[in-house]
Amino acid sequence: MKRLTIIAAMLLSGVLSFAQTGAPFIHDPSTIVECDGKYYTFGTGSGGLISEDGWSWHSGAVRSGGGAAPDAIKIGNKYLVVYGTTGGGMGGGHASQIMTMWNKTLDPDSPDFRYTQAVLVAESLVDEDCNAIDPGLLLDPTTGRLWCTYGTYFGHIRQVELDPVTGMRVEGNEAIDIGRNMEASTMMYRDGWYYLLGTHGTCCDGVNSTYNIVVGRSRSVNGPFIDNVGRSMIQGGGKSVITTEGRLVGPGHFGRFIEEEGVEKMSFHWEADMDQGGRSVLGIRPLLWKDGWPVAGEAFREGTYAIQSVRSGYALELEVDFIRAQGANRGFGRGGDAQPVAAIEAQKLEDVISTWPEGVIRARNGYYMARPWQRWSIIPVPEAGGYLGGPYYKIIIAGTERALAANSKAEVETVPAFTGADEQLWRIDQLTDGTFRIMPKSIPGHSEPYALVSLGDSSPTLAPFDFHNDNCKWDFRFFYPVE
């Protein structure tokens, strides 16, 4: 029964940590764009979602033009929005248009909020081997040129070049075929590679939708885009980026959001969130890079972990006495090996907690020994809000309410009980290399966005984050359900 309770608790906590909160209902979301401190994404139809913090999403974004599956990008101080005038023709014709339009702001309450007249940049005729829907935009950081891909299962994925100043088709530009048999194409660039992303599988079928996101890459912006086994995207290839995960079904419509170097997120929709009535919802995951390929990171799971510094492998712990575990000193070479083998009980919280001071205890790093002062339960705090893709967490010593906190000296300590104060709330971002950044929501008396950093093997502190420095990175290991 206890086991069932734990599993139920995990599932419940999974709801909190896996999906965006609020009312994140959207289909075919555009790449998330930040505008004046808020996040925006547009979907099929005329609307979209807004978020103040990147975690709680609500309807309210406004897009003119109707149609389906838009994308959006900030260029200079303006926002370019592209959309298809239809959602595709499955069993009829395939006439459709790709339109672009500008806005000075995405905030519908701003006096500057006004879309320009949409202009046609690409189209498909009623019966050609392309269906001009699902556009995606890439502003090539190496050349400043703007590219738009579009298409669906009906024929080719095509690429055209747009003028990044006007948003119109570059004069004389001819569309080229760069993929086939997928939907929701878009491109991105990283480290000399251009990536073409698309969605395979069936959309719009609720919990039976088989949508999944795939990718190929090329050294040229025009392809050919090859997958991990050598298949071209124009041959139907594609390496997996993300698939259905448990009760979240059918990821599609990839978008990339770079927060800063080493901190990237991918947006998409789940065709159906079984915990939200099977509705299509916004998904946001860490975007990782492994061997030059993008893959979706994991949604952080509530649980009990060791928090280990990538610098040294040392684990975050309380600055308390090392209490020796009992009954394990057998010695070597004394002939005792003939005795029966029996398991040794692990040290328990109650074996050591009475030796701990009652007030503030500093945090430090030490050899990881799976001891009670090194076991941290990490639990989302829904009422505390969040950040792009995640909620704030409390980090407490397992079995206690002793909470990790930032103090006014920008150092890290633990306080006897979690109060919900901002300095006791922690943001956890999985980095592009799979390790994690841990940051307090705020530091008393400080405005700098410091992260948890190991300046010495044993010495955690709060300091500027540097993706290229392992002092700034952490691993969460040895997962257990929260006790």
Next chain:
Amino acid sequence: MKYSIKIFLSLFLSALVAFSAAAQKKNAKIDVAEALKGYFTPVTTPSVTPDAEGFIRRWMILEPISKPNSTNRVFTDSYTRENLSVEYFPNQLTVIPKDGDKVKVRMEYQPPVDLTARRPAGNQQDGPKYVDATLTWHALDSDHFFIKLFRFATGLGKDRYGVIFWTVTVINCEEDIENVRLSVGSNKAAMWWVNGQELLLLSGDRHMGVDSAVSERITLKKGRNILRGATMNGPGMSEICVRFIDDYGKPVTNYTITCN
């Protein structure tokens, strides 16, 4: 009275002209090369080899058999097997057709596609209606690594959605070729046979990817080997790509391909 006769004659002549035009259109011989231009070329050589990546481009393709499917969600394993196991024409699992051979088929009627609509027209309100049709086999070389069955249908003015395509080709080997695997990419449900042995069943709403489904090892025997496929679509595109590969995923190319 004279006025009435004028009207009658006028209507009669109009009807005669319309009937004549329709009859001419019906009897007009389609220029297959022109109709399938950009996708297929009528066979003009005795044999070909697979292309550099091993794709088989020469096929006998039967004009599509109407089998209305208004959605791709129906293509389960059992539905696919059940509906591709129906005998649509005599000897459909053994025939080695010649270009221009005719096949009489009794098949479900479906209304012409409305290209201004987003979805295919329904056909089930009153239950299926059946029509007798005479379909023709065409010997074709694909202009691409894939076989765009959809354009085969549209080019010949046939039903494009909710149809079954039968495809046959002959693989000629100078020696036994052991441990090869049939590789098929298909964005619709399909079944495939080599020398009468069922090797692959592809179900679901798929996308056509190279090597999407690969059979167990077989031996292509010395001499003629008959490769046969049946592909069933609903709405949307239908295309296939077919080759033989080895255990390393490399294409097998040491054979020739003929139509019969």
